Amino acid sequence: MNPHSAHPAHTDRSLLVLGAQDVASLLAGRERELIDLAAQAYAVHGRGDSRLPQSEYLRFPERVRERIIPKAGYLGGEHPAAGIKWIGSFPDNVALGLPRASAVIVLNCLHTGRPTTLMEGAQISSQRTAAAAALAARLLHQGDSYRVVGVVGCGPISAETLRFLRADARPLQALLLHDLQPERARALAAAVRDTGFAGPIGYVSSAQEVLAGADLVVFGTSAVEPSVHSLRDCKPETTVLHVSLRDFSIEAVLAADNLADDIDHVLQANTSVHRAAQQQGHHGFLRATLAQVMAGAAAPRLGDRPVVMHPFGLAALDLAFAEQVARLARAQGRGVLLPDFLPEA
Numbered sequence: 001m002n003p004h005s006a007h008p009a010h011t012d013r014s015l016l017v018l019g020a021q022d023v024a025s026l027l028a029g030r031e032r033e034l035i036d037l038a039a040q041a042y043a044v045h046g047r048g049d050s051r052l053p054q055s056e057y058l059r060f061p062e063r064v065r066e067r068i069i070p071k072a073g074y075l076g077g078e079h080p081a082a083g084i085k086w087i088g089s090f091p092d093n094v095a096l097g098l099p100r101a102s103a104v105i106v107l108n109c110l111h112t113g114r115p116t117t118l119m120e121g122a123q124i125s126s127q128r129t130a131a132a133a134a135l136a137a138r139l140l141h142q143g144d145s146y147r148v149v150g151v152v153g154c155g156p157i158s159a160e161t162l163r164f165l166r167a168d169a170r171p172l173q174a175l176l177l178h179d180l181q182p183e184r185a186r187a188l189a190a191a192v193r194d195t196g197f198a199g200p201i202g203y204v205s206s207a208q209e210v211l212a213g214a215d216l217v218v219f220g221t222s223a224v225e226p227s228v229h230s231l232r233d234c235k236p237e238t239t240v241l242h243v244s245l246r247d248f249s250i251e252a253v254l255a256a257d258n259l260a261d262d263i264d265h266v267l268q269a270n271t272s273v274h275r276a277a278q279q280q281g282h283h284g285f286l287r288a289t290l291a292q293v294m295a296g297a298a299a300p301r302l303g304d305r306p307v308v309m310h311p312f313g314l315a316a317l318d319l320a321f322a323e324q325v326a327r328l329a330r331a332q333g334r335g336v337l338l339p340d341f342l343p344e345a
Helices: 018-029 031-046 091-096 122-140 156-167 184-194 207-213 250-254 272-280 290-294 315-332
Strands: 015-018 058-060 063-074 081-091 100-107 115-118 146-152 172-178 202-204 216-219 241-243 257-260 286-289 308-309 336-338
Touching: 015 018, 015 063, 015 250, 015 315, 018 100, 018 115, 031 063, 031 122, 031 290, 031 315, 063 091, 063 172, 063 315, 081 290, 081 315, 100 122, 100 315, 115 315, 122 156, 122 290, 122 308, 146 156, 146 207, 156 172, 156 184, 156 207, 156 216, 172 207, 184 202, 202 216, 207 216, 216 272, 257 290, 272 336, 286 290
Parallel strands: 015 115, 146 172, 146 216, 172 202, 216 241, 241 308, 257 286, 257 308
Antiparallel strands: 015 336, 058 063, 063 081, 081 100, 100 115
């Protein structure tokens, strides 16, 4: 019997290990499927069939940008899963030629709690972030195309988000890029060109110029302090995917039509909306969640203000994506199976 062919029995001592190449190949070419998977995970979470404890960030003395974050949870639905992602974010890694983020994900048996799968998690983390952003754009942005997509912060998360946006139904006509390191913007442009994109690509020197010139804006920075203090230059129909969560001042937050993936989760860790809630003494400026929009309980847009989506990055998505990767790996016999990883009874 192929040991990958079925979920481990309750007494199984094995651990399936999936490295970066395994995960990449199992996710490859599934962008629209993963956007739909993100929607399913949000819907299950919105129905209350999940348990997602708040994450305590591990930080280091005298270092405000580096952190390691545990994201644990349970997600129900058709393919229930429980486990944890342990992800480090070290922005200075980029100068060393290393990715900013690195992660592992552990999945646990729902009957015994024993670990069943260990996999490289940074790719899952970036693709679930991109898929969730593309889902938000699908639901919130009006029109048959993205006239101009603006990017503030041209690193890997923004690149993945662009890839998922382009894989979805609406065409992208032009790009407007800004990064504090102009070579990163040029590198992102070159990567997009390599995929066959032939539309115009512009470079600007500030986030405000991106907000003024684009109708869909992706924020993918590593900022810990806000750089956007006004939305006066935005058109009312602008959609902002505030993936990096800390770029907006309190004034800018209050000027927007704000949505989140989970209001309790996003009101922590000094996010822009967390700061606004602390100052205001309430979070009434967060109008709805994406799950409420999907369920028809909230409108995609309200009033004549730009809509800003603040996706905290729920463990529900990590679990949904990791469970699918593990299921595909077992069906295809991928990865390394350690048969005696766990102790005997």
